Amino acid sequence: MGKTRSLVTAAFLAAVLVASKFALDGLPNIELVSLLVILYTLEYPRLAVPAVYTYVFVYGLLNGFGIWWFPQLYIWAVLMLFARLMRQNRSVLLWALLSGLFGLCYGALYAVSYAVMNGGIAAGVAWWVTGIPFDLLHGAGNFVVALLLYKPLRYCLQRAKQLGPQA
């Protein structure tokens, strides 16, 4: 893939992440970003990191670089790492479970940063505990979304990859 094409593709993938994030913002804990990050890692292993971090940067520009932004720097890296480790997996159920587990752990991952920036482990744990109902919803939402959309979205990304510059 040429440099220009890679750059444009990464920007497009990031734009899709941003659009999906804001399109579903009104639905509590239903998001496509986790599934898209998994799929980018599988279909565009070299572009996933620039695409995801462009999204993180744009998310900061649109919402402010507050303390809630910093955890984004490592949260998505954790998901990309697990997706990379499981890349041989062909079972949709397993991908849905991974996405669901990530949703369940999202608050705990966020709490690490909260603990560091807001006065220690006790503050982080307290913050995580109050968010548990949201994490449970997030996990369930991620599981269902991945179960329903993993195949069609992966097909779309594979088709997009097949479209060469001449197409």
Next chain:
Amino acid sequence: MSAQKKKTLIIVCTAVVLVAAMLAVWFAFGPKGTAGQKAIGVTVVYADATTDEFSFSTDAEFLRQALEEQKLVEGEESQYGLYVKTVNGVTADEAKEEWWCFTKDGEDVMTGVDSTPVADGDHFEITLKTGY
């Protein structure tokens, strides 16, 4: 049992254990409201440092309901509950990076308004801050 089935079973078990553990922690240590009538106070601090004081009684167990009963807050539903944008008719200007900070007796409130319990005699401050 195939390796794939084994892997799926392990992840399903992990998810089930994790959900059970999270529910147990939530029920043991999660914020709990108390029933009955309470008298609470709220100070709203605006950008120019002027303030408005409110004292009222409520049966609400959590702050959101108590404030909404008084029509003191409005906002948008977010993944963490109500994201308060307007307090007592004053809307935080996101273009200026304004936001409403909730404290209780000067201490940061670590929960959203949906899950902040209220007790008799509580006093909250809602301050318009600038800069994320």
